[in-house]
Amino acid sequence: MLTLECPYCGVMADETELSPGYEAHLKRYGPGSSDEEFEAYMFARKNPKGVHFERWRHAYGCGKWFLAARDTATLEVFGTYPAQSSAPPQELQDKIKAKRPDWKGYK
Amino acid sequence: MKRYSAFAIAREALSNHMGWERAWAAPQPKASYDAIIIGAGGHGLATAYYLGKNFGITNVAILEKGWLGGGNTGRNTTIIRSNYLQDSSAAIYEKARSLYETLSQDLNYNAMFSPRGVMMLAQTHHEVRGYQRTAHANALQGVVTEFISPQRVKELCPILNIDGPRYPVLGALWQARGGTGRHDAVAWGYARACSAMGMDIIQNCEVKGITSANGVVTGVETTKGYIGTKKIGIVVAGHSGQVADMAGFRLPVEAVALQALVSEPIKPCMDVVVMANTVHGYMSQSDKGEMVIGGGTDGFNNFTQRGSFHHIEETLRALIETFPIISRLKMLRQWGGIVDMTGDRSPIISKTPVGNCFINCGWGTGGFKAIPGSGWAMAELMAKGEPGPLAAEFDMWRFKEGRFIDESVAAGVAH
Numbered sequence: 001m002l003t004l005e006c007p008y009c010g011v012m013a014d015e016t017e018l019s020p021g022y023e024a025h026l027k028r029y030g031p032g033s034s035d036e037e038f039e040a041y042m043f044a045r046k047n048p049k050g051v052h053f054e055r056w057r058h059a060y061g062c063g064k065w066f067l068a069a070r071d072t073a074t075l076e077v078f079g080t081y082p083a084q085s086s087a088p089p090q091e092l093q094d095k096i097k098a099k100r101p102d103w104k105g106y107k
Numbered sequence: 108m109k110r111y112s113a114f115a116i117a118r119e120a121l122s123n124h125m126g127w128e129r130a131w132a133a134p135q136p137k138a139s140y141d142a143i144i145i146g147a148g149g150h151g152l153a154t155a156y157y158l159g160k161n162f163g164i165t166n167v168a169i170l171e172k173g174w175l176g177g178g179n180t181g182r183n184t185t186i187i188r189s190n191y192l193q194d195s196s197a198a199i200y201e202k203a204r205s206l207y208e209t210l211s212q213d214l215n216y217n218a219m220f221s222p223r224g225v226m227m228l229a230q231t232h233h234e235v236r237g238y239q240r241t242a243h244a245n246a247l248q249g250v251v252t253e254f255i256s257p258q259r260v261k262e263l264c265p266i267l268n269i270d271g272p273r274y275p276v277l278g279a280l281w282q283a284r285g286g287t288g289r290h291d292a293v294a295w296g297y298a299r300a301c302s303a304m305g306m307d308i309i310q311n312c313e314v315k316g317i318t319s320a321n322g323v324v325t326g327v328e329t330t331k332g333y334i335g336t337k338k339i340g341i342v343v344a345g346h347s348g349q350v351a352d353m354a355g356f357r358l359p360v361e362a363v364a365l366q367a368l369v370s371e372p373i374k375p376c377m378d379v380v381v382m383a384n385t386v387h388g389y390m391s392q393s394d395k396g397e398m399v400i401g402g403g404t405d406g407f408n409n410f411t412q413r414g415s416f417h418h419i420e421e422t423l424r425a426l427i428e429t430f431p432i433i434s435r436l437k438m439l440r441q442w443g444g445i446v447d448m449t450g451d452r453s454p455i456i457s458k459t460p461v462g463n464c465f466i467n468c469g470w471g472t473g474g475f476k477a478i479p480g481s482g483w484a485m486a487e488l489m490a491k492g493e494p495g496p497l498a499a500e501f502d503m504w505r506f507k508e509g510r511f512i513d514e515s516v517a518a519g520v521a522h
Contacts, residue, residue, distance in 0.1 A: 001415055002407075016417050020406035022361070039507040043359035043450040047348045049410045072362070072408045 002070075007080050009062040021055030024067045025087065049073050051096055051103050053088055056080075069096060108303035110215050130295060131175075131302035136309050139335030140168045142489060143327060144342055145314050145350060147171035149180040149290070150467055150474065151342035152297035152308075153482020154489065156214075159304040161483070162490035167306045168336075170329060172313040172346075176294030179344050182412075182444035183475040184367050184389065184401040186380050188225040188285035190252045192241050193512050195500035196453060197248040202497060203480030207288055210479060216296030218288050219394070223378050225285030226260060228267075228429070230274035230385040238280035255281045264379050266432050273428065274385055287380060287391055290475055297482075317354040323462035324354070338463045340489050345410065345445030347468035356460045358468065359506050360447040364405045364414035365472050366422075368441035370433065372396030377430075386425030390433075398433060400426060404446065404472060414443040446471050451505075453512035456484050456498040465489050466503065 002015040011017075022045065029041040046052065052072045057065045067085060069078040069092055078099070079092045088106055096103055109115065109128055119126050142158060144151045147169045158164045171177075187207055189200035210218045229235040238254055245252040257269045257276045269276035298308055309331065316328035317339065326335040341350050351358045372395050382389035387403045402422030405414040419441060427434045449455060449469035454477070456467050467485040470477060484497035494502065500512060 001417065015415055022408070035507055039359075040357075043506040044357050045359070045361045047358075047361045047408060049346070049349055049362075052408055054407065070407075073410045075409070075411055 002075065002077065004056060004068050004077055005080050006058040006061060006064065007066050007082050008064040009058065011058070011061055013058055013061055017058065017060045019057040019059040021057055021065065024053040024055045051078070051100055053106070055083070071100070108299065130299040131308055134307045134309065136168060136307065136312065136329070136331050136334050139326070140307070141166040141336070142338040142340065143167070143334065143336040144169045144340045145327070146178075146341070146343040147175045147294075147298065147308055147310065148178045148342065148344060149176065149294050149297065149478035150344070150470070150481045150485070151340070152176075152294055152301055153478050154340055154342055154467065154485040155301045155306055155482075156297045156304075157483045157486035158490060159301065159306065161486055164490055165304045165306055167301075168334065169301065169306060169308045170312045170314055170327070170334075171308070171310045174310050175298055175308060176291055179444040179446065179474060180290055180294045180478075182367065182442055183290055184391070184399050185287045185290045185475060186225060186285070186382075186389065186391065187220070187288055187476040188282050188380075189250050189476070190225070190227070190241060190245055190280055190282045190285070191514060192244050193453075193514060194248060195512050196514055197245065197250050199480045199484060199497050199501075200477055201248070201250050201480075202483060203477045204285065206479030206483065210288075210293070210296065214296035214300045216292060216299055218292045218296050220286065220288045222284050222286040223380065223391075224263065224281065224283045225380040225382065226255070226263065226279040226281045227382045227384060228260070228276050229278045229280070230271075230276060230383065232277070234385060235277050238278070241280055250282075251284060252280055252282045255279050264377050264381055266376050266430050267381065268429060268431050271428050285380065288475075293475075293478055314350060314353065317350075317461075317464070319354070319461055319464075324464045338465070338489055340465045340467065340485060342467045342485065344468065344470065344474065345447055347447045347466065351459070351466065354459065354461045354464050358455070358466070358503065359450050360455075360469050361408055362410055362445050362447055363407065364409040364412065364443040365401070365403075365446045366405070366414040366418060366441060366443045367399070367401040368419060368438050369393070369397040369399050370436040371439050373398070373436065376432070381429070383425060383429050386428060388422045388425040388429065390426055390430065397439065398436065404448070410445055412443050412445055446474075448472075449506075451511040451513045453514050454481070454501055455503045456481065456488060456494065456501040457503040458488070458492075458494070459503065463492070
């Protein structure tokens with residue numbers, strides 16, 4: 001079972017306390033964008049076998065959305081951070097890079 | 108290939124069964140082929156088989172990273188049905204179901220198709236309306252289904268509790284010609300037939316890269332060296348995105364874990380397949396007596412072939428309410444598979460941005476039932492370079508153009 005630390009209330013929350021929200025840091029496209037941009041926003045997901053950034057909600061706790069870095073091939077959790085982040089914190093990226101030297105980096 | 112028959116058993120009995128030949132060969136890869144199928148699961152092997160049978164293309168290699176049929180083909184709950192709402196879904200799943208009916212004779216290998224009937228319980232008024240609509244749609248599509256009463260449900264499956272406290276059974280969508288098959292035998296049967304046609308099934312051969320020139324594929328880099336080819340079919344389920352990446356295009360799929368489990372074997376107690384989509388669990392009884400149980404997918408991207416325990420708990424909670432007699436059963440085995448989910452929960456059988464590179468993926472949680480139809484449609488696409496009527500609607504550009512085959516709305520759950 002996954003255990004993620006909620007960055008708002010500090011609780012180490014089991015997966016049963018959380019709701020998954022899939023890929024984080026999606027750029028939203030709407031009217032005026034190209035078909036390709038809108039399709040990518042709606043349907044193209046990163047789906048990496050390895051380091052992944054995703055949204056979670058502390059649904060049965062404080063109710064807040066937050067973001068997490070996780071390895072989809074091992075289920076290892078690297079860390080969590082507030083939803084009000086346009087990119088993963090540099091500190092977290094450095095930590096992931098140290099653990100996964102082959103990781104190509106965020107974006 | 109020596110044919111299997113009652114006579115063959117008698118003949119081999121006289122020689123202490125020492126004369127049986129290998130079901131399929133274990134060759135080393137040749138320098139090049141007319142077509143390469145990546146993935147020797149059910150869909151990949153069926154694609155190769157119908158390439159040979161329907162189009163006479165037999166200079167084919169089927170490359171498999173692990174062992175034959177060791178992915179989702181060996182990990183599903185073996186349910187076969189075609190009671191879909193959308194016309195294009197009904198067409199391909201019904202094609203598959205009808206091919207399953209004669210698959211054992213066709214392959215000369217017992218695929219143990221058992222048309223025991225599949226019922227999908229309606230446990231809310233919304234579901235009643237939804238399944239009645241599906242039954243009407245199926246009538247127009249030529250798929251034989253009917254909406255049946257709770258009393259008929261009880262007759263067909265006496266162990267079902269139709270008066271549950273939360274979700275009493277209000278009826279069911281019944282497909283009498285649906286059922287189950289032997290999942291390993293489907294892979295083995297296709298493999299044997301492909302090998303007999305002279306195709307090379309190469310196991311433990313992982314594709315590491317796809318090469319192309321002027322936008323057209325030329326070959327694959329593998330753990331057993333470079334293999335040239337004129338055409339590639341990518342049929343790898345959970346790792347579709349990774350292999351598409353090697354070819355240089357993106358797919359609208361996400362990989363999640365889907366779990367299943369079986370109980371200890373018990374005496375025969377149900378001879379139909381029951382799916383309860385509101386509480387989200389489904390169950391049938393295998394020929395060995397095990398109750399074969401499945402539920403919903405886990406909720407996050409996952410490549411580990413194992414899922415979260417609480418999803419099993421949810422599935423069993425739902426099924427104990429539906430089938431009170433299983434409450435004391437011990438569960439024997441549990442496993443997970445990695446399924447590739449698309450945005451509309453329908454598969455992709457499509458040309459790709461790379462020339463002569465074709466993809467068959469996105470079967471999500473319901474691939475086993477589709478294996479023969481999927482292979483049939485994919486073989487036509489690979490042989491002709493253009494999709495036939497079965498595959499035409501399932502191209503990968505439908506997401507951009509808004510032509511969804513929206514079974515996720517139709518089913519309300521993974522299907």
